[in-house]
Amino acid sequence: MADIPRRTLIQAVPATVGATFIAAQPAQAESAAAAAPPTVEADGIALVAEPDGSILVRDGADRVRLSHFMIKDTVLGQQRTFGGTPSLVTVDGAPAIQVDYRMSASAQQVKVRGLFTVSARRAHLRWEVSGSATLTPSGFMFSRTLLNAAAPERYVPVTRWTRDPRGGVPYEVNAGALYAESWADTSAYVRLDKTTPGFTNASWIHAPGTADNVTEAELVLGTMRPAAANGIATAAPLTVEAWSDQPFGLYDPGASMRLRAQVVNGSATRRRVRLTWSARDFDGRRAGGGVLTRALAPGEIWDETFTVGGAPQDIVFAEVKAVSGADEVFARTNLATLEPHDYQAEGRFGIANYPWMLVPDKAAVGTLMQRIGVKSVRIAYDGAPGLSPAELDALGIPHNVQLGGVIFDGTAEQVAAWADDRVAVARASGARYFEVANELNQPWMSGQKAAEYVRDGLRPIHDRLKDSGIKLMNCGLGGMDHKWTANFKEAGGWELIDAFAFHPGRGNFTPDHAPPPEEWEQGENGSYWNFLGALRKARQTVDEYGGGKELWLTEAYACTRPNRWWNDSHRQAAENVLLTLALAVSEGVDGVNWYQPHDSTIHHPQEADPANPEYHFGLMNRDTSAKPALLAFATATRVLEGATFVRWLTFDDPDLKGLLFDGFAILWSRKDGYFLNADHGADPWYPHKEAWADHWPTKTALTLPATGTSVREVDCIGRERTIPVRDGRVRLTLDGAARVYYGLSQ
Numbered sequence: 230m231a232d233i234p235r236r237t238l239i240q241a242v243p244a245t246v247g248a249t250f251i252a253a254q255p256a257q258a259e260s261a262a263a264a265a266p267p268t269v270e271a272d273g274i275a276l277v278a279e280p281d282g283s284i285l286v287r288d289g290a291d292r293v294r295l296s297h298f299m300i301k302d303t304v305l306g307q308q309r310t311f312g313g314t315p316s317l318v319t320v321d322g323a324p325a326i327q328v329d330y331r332m333s334a335s336a337q338q339v340k341v342r343g344l345f346t347v348s349a350r351r352a353h354l355r356w357e358v359s360g361s362a363t364l365t366p367s368g369f370m371f372s373r374t375l376l377n378a379a380a381p382e383r384y385v386p387v388t389r390w391t392r393d394p395r396g397g398v399p400y401e402v403n404a405g406a407l408y409a410e411s412w413a414d415t416s417a418y419v420r421l422d423k424t425t426p427g428f429t430n431a432s433w434i435h436a437p438g439t440a441d442n443v444t445e446a447e448l449v450l451g452t453m454r455p456a457a458a459n460g461i462a463t464a465a466p467l468t469v470e471a472w473s474d475q476p477f478g479l480y481d482p483g484a485s486m487r488l489r490a491q492v493v494n495g496s497a498t499r500r501r502v503r504l505t506w507s508a509r510d511f512d513g514r515r516a517g518g519g520v521l522t523r524a525l526a527p528g529e530i531w532d533e534t535f536t537v538g539g540a541p542q543d544i545v546f547a548e549v550k551a552v553s554g555a556d557e558v559f560a561r562t563n564l565a566t567l568e569p570h571d572y573q574a575e576g577r578f579g580i581a582n583y584p585w586m587l588v589p590d591k592a593a594v595g596t597l598m599q600r601i602g603v604k605s606v607r608i609a610y611d612g613a614p615g616l617s618p619a620e621l622d623a624l625g626i627p628h629n630v631q632l633g634g635v636i637f638d639g640t641a642e643q644v645a646a647w648a649d650d651r652v653a654v655a656r657a658s659g660a661r662y663f664e665v666a667n668e669l670n671q672p673w674m675s676g677q678k679a680a681e682y683v684r685d686g687l688r689p690i691h692d693r694l695k696d697s698g699i700k701l702m703n704c705g706l707g708g709m710d711h712k713w714t715a716n717f718k719e720a721g722g723w724e725l726i727d728a729f730a731f732h733p734g735r736g737n738f739t740p741d742h743a744p745p746p747e748e749w750e751q752g753e754n755g756s757y758w759n760f761l762g763a764l765r766k767a768r769q770t771v772d773e774y775g776g777g778k779e780l781w782l783t784e785a786y787a788c789t790r791p792n793r794w795w796n797d798s799h800r801q802a803a804e805n806v807l808l809t810l811a812l813a814v815s816e817g818v819d820g821v822n823w824y825q826p827h828d829s830t831i832h833h834p835q836e837a838d839p840a841n842p843e844y845h846f847g848l849m850n851r852d853t854s855a856k857p858a859l860l861a862f863a864t865a866t867r868v869l870e871g872a873t874f875v876r877w878l879t880f881d882d883p884d885l886k887g888l889l890f891d892g893f894a895i896l897w898s899r900k901d902g903y904f905l906n907a908d909h910g911a912d913p914w915y916p917h918k919e920a921w922a923d924h925w926p927t928k929t930a931l932t933l934p935a936t937g938t939s940v941r942e943v944d945c946i947g948r949e950r951t952i953p954v955r956d957g958r959v960r961l962t963l964d965g966a967a968r969v970y971y972g973l974s975q
Contacts, residue, residue: 282313301368
């Protein structure tokens with residue numbers, strides 16, 4: 230989300246304080262009063278009722294006009310208001326504007342009433358609907374018109390950091406949703422408990438009602454960050470936000486990194502607030518911190534900037550905490566440094582889904598993808614949201630398409646129309662590869678619909694793209710579903726594809742865990758979702774079925790859903806990114822697309838959902854600050870770019886593992902086993918360790934022959950150190966985290 234400039238002081242007091250009630254005067258003033266529009270005012274805000282029932286929001290300048298309300302009804306459908314009659318009333322002892330709206334002739338039984346009150350820089354908006362037993366409040370909406378705004382409206386979900394009383398890592402939960410409006414000199418935020426941004430448009434804001442058919446919203450005026458606006462809107466005693474002005478919190482090597490913090494006192498009394506900040510590096514060492522204390526007036530905003538010294542390549546985990554009396558809030562973000570690198574023109578590694586979630590903007594996302602070695606984008610075509618094919622071409626990033634919607638058992642005309650449409654999109658996009666649909670092998674390992682897929686999906690596309698130069702992939706399989714693949718080959722599908730695509734998945738196993746297919750267990754937490762075993766089965770299948778097909782992993786991931794034993798901690802994810810990509814190269818994979826740039830989903834961008842794994846596949850956090858996994862991806866793309874795999878290394882100790890490439894080796898230990906979070910119980914919940922905490926208890930010394938005077942070691946996030954060589958040998962310490970070594974004798 231775009232940053233809001235630093236602001237100063239906001240006064241937030243109850244609606245009963247500072248509001249002005251303009252009422253009609255008796256006798257001689259009747260004529261003048263009749264001409265005055267109903268108005269309520271407080272510090273920094275005024276609501277003026279216009280003759281048609283519209284509400285004008287002002288702060289010395291006209292900012293927003295609230296004109297109509299729309300209901301949804303299972304019988305009447307969608308119905309909107311057509312003006313209304315405003316009046317001045319009192320609500321809970323405070324002055325308010327009431328609007329009794331007019332409905333269309335077809336919905337006369339429906340009554341809509343608006344009630345609008347103010348406090349300092351804040352308007353409370355309330356619409357009450359009655360008169361029908363078939364209302365659908367989830368579909369309520371209200372209209373707003375921005376007056377002379379400087380930028381388009383932005384949807385900004387607000388989250389709150391919380392800690393589980395059972396332990397584990399803190400995580401974010403949703404705390405409301407904002408629609409942010411900007412002018413040259415101020416901002417406004419419309420705050421709702423819930424909204425679906427896909428239902429909101431230039432005319433209407435989706436504003437679901439309660440079971441009592443009441444919609445409530447807050448409108449906050451002033452120059453502040455979204456979290457502060459949310460705190461004022463909800464009268465939260467304390468609110469704190471942490472962020473970096475640098476896109477993705479990503480800095481050049483050695484640069485001073487700036488941590489920003491904003492605190493707001495949302496209470497009605499003056500409070501003394503203690504602000505504590507801390508920063509740790511990947512090893513848990515203190516990288517910065519301190520304590521400040523300040524008295525804040527009601528609604529006052531406190532801005533601070535802290536500086537953290539940057540390393541050549543590292544990540545810093547930052548937290549700010551505000552405490553006043555019994556109230557305590559905190560927020561987190563990450564800062565990181567990344568060495569520059571000149572990538573080759575070609576590469577194996579790319580991004581799978583949602584590079585179009587362009588936060589903070591297109592230019593920043595494009596630059597980041599270049600910086601971390603993205604050499605393909607799975608989905609890009611004109612008309613799709615995000616970076617267009619032309620924009621990716623300008624960045625030097627090749628792009629593919631994945632399009633679905635196969636019409637199973639459709640008529641010949643339906644199938645032809647579908648195929649014609651998809652092929653036209655693929656041709657126009659300039660795609661190198663067309664992945665025809667996605668994960669149609671459900672239920673997993675059932676073998677169902679393989680033949681129908683070939684008949685109704687793949688073959689119609691194939692026949693239209695002959696000699697086009699666009700290579701075809703099957704629908705990327707969920708897991709290495711060899712039963713579906715066998716049926717696919719039997720139906721003639723193998724001869725139609727140029728590349729075999731699948732999504733290996735992975736649960737709480739290290740990437741090198743390779744159970745044979747006959748031992749795979751199905752289910753949400755089944756061993757079917759292993760990486761290396763699935764990859765080896767795919768390699769075997771491609772080699773056995775023949776035809777020189779390429780092998781692609783069109784979705785690979787390390788899910789960091791918090792405090793679940795099935796998923797990775799942030800440190801585990803970084804370690805697993807490096808080893809996953811190294812193993813892919815060792816098995817001759819032609820392309821890997823990582824799923825996805827940052828935590829979020831396309832339908833609920835920037836929202837939080839700690840229980841849903843779909844929200845936690847990113848290389849970056851929800852706020853787009855770098856995860857350790859981002860540095861690990863960049864490390865892997867740089868180390869493995871152009872590398873040739875030689876062989877697996879063997880040692881006298883069978884628990885020690887290694888991959889030999891031309892020029893370097895990757896080594897690790899499995900003394901602690903192949904199962905992550907192995908001490909979990911039956912409950913899905915599991916207390917993840919913090920990202921800076923080493924989770925491998927067993928360290929194993931290993932002495933190997935080496936050349937030169939030192940061996941260079943690179944860890945999963947790209948940090949380097951040199952280890953001295955004595956008498957042609959080097960002493961290493963291995964654990965479950967794979968590391969890269971340059972200078973070992975081969």
